[in-house]
Amino acid sequence: xxxxxxxxxxxxRDVCRCHPDDTVLDALKTMADRDVGSVLVMDDDRLLGVxxxxxxxxxxxxxxxxxxxxxxxxxxxxxxxxxxxxxTVEECMALMTEKRVRHLPVMRGEEVIGVISIGDLVKSxxxxxxxxxxxLEHFIHG
Amino acid sequence: xxxxxxxxxxxxRDVCRCHPDDTVLDALKTMADRDVGSVLVMDDDRLLGVxxxxxxxxxxxxxxxxxxxxxxxxxxxxxxxxxxxxxTVEECMALMTEKRVRHLPVMRGEEVIGVISIGDLVKSxxxxxxxxxxxLEHFIHG
Numbered sequence: 001x002x003x004x005x006x007x008x009x010x011x012x013r014d015v016c017r018c019h020p021d022d023t024v025l026d027a028l029k030t031m032a033d034r035d036v037g038s039v040l041v042m043d044d045d046r047l048l049g050v051x052x053x054x055x056x057x058x059x060x061x062x063x064x065x066x067x068x069x070x071x072x073x074x075x076x077x078x079x080x081x082x083x084x085x086x087x088t089v090e091e092c093m094a095l096m097t098e099k100r101v102r103h104l105p106v107m108r109g110e111e112v113i114g115v116i117s118i119g120d121l122v123k124s125x126x127x128x129x130x131x132x133x134x135x136l137e138h139f140i141h142g
Numbered sequence: 143x144x145x146x147x148x149x150x151x152x153x154x155r156d157v158c159r160c161h162p163d164d165t166v167l168d169a170l171k172t173m174a175d176r177d178v179g180s181v182l183v184m185d186d187d188r189l190l191g192v193x194x195x196x197x198x199x200x201x202x203x204x205x206x207x208x209x210x211x212x213x214x215x216x217x218x219x220x221x222x223x224x225x226x227x228x229x230t231v232e233e234c235m236a237l238m239t240e241k242r243v244r245h246l247p248v249m250r251g252e253e254v255i256g257v258i259s260i261g262d263l264v265k266s267x268x269x270x271x272x273x274x275x276x277x278l279e280h281f282i283h284g
Contacts, residue, residue, distance in 0.1 A: 058174055093264050118264060122239055
């Protein structure tokens with residue numbers, strides 16, 4: 001069972017973040033620079049919310065707001081679902097499906113130690129399957 | 143091995159689509175109404191491209207364009223990766239990881255018969271695991 005801690009060990013530990021007073025435009029630029037689809041909204045080290053491409057698509061222009069004039073605090077999702085690093089890929093998949101989210105902050109107590117995306121989970125499953133296949137082939141060919 | 147055809151049988155077959163001359167704003171509204179993150183760009187029944195929340199976040203405002211004045215043809219992705227309905231969930235996962243996409247049009251010949259998202263794949267894996275667990279429990283308890 002692969003844990004989130006193991007996945008985080010293979011990723012950059014530098015969390016993509018912004019401040020609640022930053023504008024939507026700031027957050028978009030940050031996400032583009034980092035080539036990710038979500039940003040954690042944090043005040044110092046306290047997690048306040050999350051902002052994703054989904055929120056940008058639904059809650060800005062379609063609701064009469066503009067990217068340069070809207071602070072992230074106005075459109076971020078609060079009540080963020082987070083997980084501990086000891087959780088497994090399987091538990092995380094079930095949680096994402098149930099909550100309909102594609103990103104989960106990983107927290108040790110109050111500290112954010114990383115973010116896991118649905119793409120990270122799928123990549124991990126693929127890697128596990130390749131490993132199993134190699135083991136089987138090794139077994140067959142001796 | 144679950145195939146894409148089996149997944150499509152459990153989904154709405156009504157593909158979320160727009161015309162290349164529609165504006166980005168039109169496409170955003172369509173995606174919001176259908177509660178999805180991508181739209182196929184089609185001229186009659188011919189697939190020309192795909193437009194997703196990722197493209198909206200990266201290629202519109204950040205590139206000096208505006209939603210009501212930009213036709214989808216200007217910002218859609220062309221050269222869309224598609225798959226046949228006989229492909230398995232596992233093959234599809236590998237393809238999404240390799241190509242870094244979260245949506246795959248499913249085509250029978252030239253005809254689009256559905257779209258599979260990375261969320262659909264994860265949901266399918268969860269369901270398969272639950273089924274295996276139930277089978278094992280049945281075996282144990284007789």
